Amino acid sequence: MSEPGPASHRSPRTDIPAFRKKVVWSMFKHLFSHLTRSKGTLIIASLSLIILAALEFVIPQLTRLTIDEVIPNKRYDLLLWIGTGVIGSAVLLGLFSFVSSYLISLVSQRAIFHLRNDLYNKTQRMDIRFFDRNRTGDLMSRLTGDVGQLQDLVSSGSLSIIADALTFIAVAVFMLFVNWQLALMLFVTIPIIFIITRRFGKKVRASNKRVRVSMGEVNNSLQDTLSGIRLVKAFVAERYEMNRFEERSRDNMEANIAAARVSFLFVPTVELLNFIGMAAVLTFGAWQAMQGNITVGDLVAYLAYLRLLQSPIRNFSRMLNRVQQSAAAYERIEEIMEIQPEVTNKANAIELTKLQGNIVFDKVGFAYQPGVTVLDNFNLVMEAGRTTALVGSSGSGKSTVTQLLTRFYDTDSGHITIDGYNVKDVTLESLRGQIGIVSQDIILFNGTIRDNIAYAQPDATDAEVEAAAKAAYAHDFILSFPNGYESQIGERGVKLSGGEKQRISIARALLRQPQVIILDEATSALDTESENLIQQALSELLVGRTSLVIAHRLSTIQMADQIVVLEKGKVLESGTHSFLLARAGRYKELYDLQFASPKSTKTSD
Numbered sequence: 001m002s003e004p005g006p007a008s009h010r011s012p013r014t015d016i017p018a019f020r021k022k023v024v025w026s027m028f029k030h031l032f033s034h035l036t037r038s039k040g041t042l043i044i045a046s047l048s049l050i051i052l053a054a055l056e057f058v059i060p061q062l063t064r065l066t067i068d069e070v071i072p073n074k075r076y077d078l079l080l081w082i083g084t085g086v087i088g089s090a091v092l093l094g095l096f097s098f099v100s101s102y103l104i105s106l107v108s109q110r111a112i113f114h115l116r117n118d119l120y121n122k123t124q125r126m127d128i129r130f131f132d133r134n135r136t137g138d139l140m141s142r143l144t145g146d147v148g149q150l151q152d153l154v155s156s157g158s159l160s161i162i163a164d165a166l167t168f169i170a171v172a173v174f175m176l177f178v179n180w181q182l183a184l185m186l187f188v189t190i191p192i193i194f195i196i197t198r199r200f201g202k203k204v205r206a207s208n209k210r211v212r213v214s215m216g217e218v219n220n221s222l223q224d225t226l227s228g229i230r231l232v233k234a235f236v237a238e239r240y241e242m243n244r245f246e247e248r249s250r251d252n253m254e255a256n257i258a259a260a261r262v263s264f265l266f267v268p269t270v271e272l273l274n275f276i277g278m279a280a281v282l283t284f285g286a287w288q289a290m291q292g293n294i295t296v297g298d299l300v301a302y303l304a305y306l307r308l309l310q311s312p313i314r315n316f317s318r319m320l321n322r323v324q325q326s327a328a329a330y331e332r333i334e335e336i337m338e339i340q341p342e343v344t345n346k347a348n349a350i351e352l353t354k355l356q357g358n359i360v361f362d363k364v365g366f367a368y369q370p371g372v373t374v375l376d377n378f379n380l381v382m383e384a385g386r387t388t389a390l391v392g393s394s395g396s397g398k399s400t401v402t403q404l405l406t407r408f409y410d411t412d413s414g415h416i417t418i419d420g421y422n423v424k425d426v427t428l429e430s431l432r433g434q435i436g437i438v439s440q441d442i443i444l445f446n447g448t449i450r451d452n453i454a455y456a457q458p459d460a461t462d463a464e465v466e467a468a469a470k471a472a473y474a475h476d477f478i479l480s481f482p483n484g485y486e487s488q489i490g491e492r493g494v495k496l497s498g499g500e501k502q503r504i505s506i507a508r509a510l511l512r513q514p515q516v517i518i519l520d521e522a523t524s525a526l527d528t529e530s531e532n533l534i535q536q537a538l539s540e541l542l543v544g545r546t547s548l549v550i551a552h553r554l555s556t557i558q559m560a561d562q563i564v565v566l567e568k569g570k571v572l573e574s575g576t577h578s579f580l581l582a583r584a585g586r587y588k589e590l591y592d593l594q595f596a597s598p599k600s601t602k603t604s605d
Contacts, residue, residue, distance in 0.1 A: 052167075056093070060304035063300055120143060126339070127341040128403070137222060137224065138220055140219050145329070193270055215252055218252050225241050285302060352434060357384035365414055366412050374397050374569050375569040376568075378571065388546075392586075433512075452504055465511065474507050517542065517545050565580070
């Protein structure tokens with residue numbers, strides 16, 4: 001068993017920074033940056049919005065003309081033209097409304113597509129330390145639920161707020177031009193609506209942030225229990241897990257109720273202010289009409305413009321909850337996007353060509369967290385084509401050596417070289433691409449046996465996959481399945497035995513044909529028969545390759561070219577198996593613990 005990793009020392013989410021930007025503005029700015037990828041479509045949509053805003057003026061003017069001119073003067077000849085004008089305007093309004101809404105939705109969905117991919121690509125580029133600190137369920141919630149919330153925003157046509165803004169500006173200017181006194185009566189309420197919107201907006205976003213966080217905790221609980229369902233069943237812990245899930249689900253329910261209370265109070269407040277503005281315009285306009293300052297048609301048309309002016313305000317107030325929900329989700333997305341991985345390629349990183357495999361650890365120091373040293377002034381030389389075995393107590397630093405060699409983490413002090421190159425000076429892809437890893441923690445994906453072996457080289461031919469399987473002594477048992485290499489193995493290889501899973505993972509490593517091989521308790525999950533088969537395969541595989549083997553079972557490493565004994569992150573002793581036994585040090589103690597014959601005991605019937 002390897003030493004405890006950093007996840008056991010850290011509380012989750014400690015490296016996610018506080019988000020300090022103006023979230024709504026940042027969200028729309030980010031979405032717009034993706035919208036501009038479809039410039040042609042966006043231009044057509046913008047023109048449609050401008051035409052749509054202009055058409056809004058036609059029907060009120062036809063109404064004014066009918067009341068002030070057609071009816072008093074009995075202009076029967078104009079009735080057909082008035083009706084045609086109204087119907088034609090309605091048709092054009094519907095047409096351009098469809099065109100603008102559809103095109104905005106089209107470019108918006110493309111923006112969400114790019115945002116989702118950007119977020120996923122960002123997580124793929126993060127280093128292992130990031131995943132040590134952040135829980136899988138919460139990351140899944142951000143990748144699915146939070147992005148889905150933004151999907152709802154654009155799907156609902158919320159970005160048609162651009163059309164509402166254009167309509168509002170055009171109508172407001174026209175109303176001031178037609179009758180500035182009536183316009184001022186109405187505009188008195190707009191600053192009040194703006195202030196209320198800002199205050200409610202902050203509360204809505206904060207409450208919805210709590211909703212998203214609580215949903216992340218629900219996903220954490222689901223991920224933990226469903227991935228560990230066998231442990232839950234084995235310890236009869238179903239009731240315990242159900243109670244824990246109910247608690248998290250209740251927190252999410254209460255957060256949703258609190259968010260709904262805030263948003264549902266906001267909409268009627270804005271509606272009340274709209275009606276107050278309408279009452280002021282209606283009473284003052286009626287007084288002006290009775291004074292002869294305006295006509296009845298002017299007043300009716302003005303009320304129609306009032307409806308056009310208040311419609312964007314009403315739409316915005318109704319969409320505020322959705323916008324703020326999306327802003328809370330976007331905030332969580334942006335938190336991830338702002339994190340920078342600690343392990344990255346240097347600007348002038350070197351591409352490693354074919355390795356020989358000479359590896360040197362020179363005065364290496366490392367700690368997963370400050371003050372808890374795992375490796376201290378660690379030195380190790382691994383000659384090309386030879387096998388080095390690491391042994392020692394749990395927590396001595398064995399697996400950490402492999403993690404540093406592959407640059408899953410970077411050293412705190414000292415350096416590691418491979419063929420004379422500092423591993424920090426070469427690209428991660430060229431370094432890891434020439435290292436094969438077989439671990440005691442077997443990771444298989446839901447899919448076919450062929451897919452899992454070919455994961456190391458997706459373009460591998462069937463012959464190459466079969467050759468790797470034969471070298472790992474997996475070919476025969478694979479053919480025993482009805483569909484052979486196309487057999488489905490289930491989630492995490494649930495349909496396979498431990499030995500079968502390990503042999504597939506070894507075949508996957510073999511397919512890459514690496515020059516450096518890391519075996520971290522590679523035979524720990526195998527029965528005696530399977531272990532013997534794997535040892536035969538490995539004895540041939542390791543010839544000519546630099547190998548680093550970690551094993552608690554000392555019988556598997558007796559033929560290693562050098563055995564290094566670690567204790568508390570330092571090299572205690574090293575040498576061949578026979579040399580270390582003769583030295584009678586820590587290695588011999590470990591050997592005797594495993595192979596000393598138990599004292600004979602008598603039993604009574």
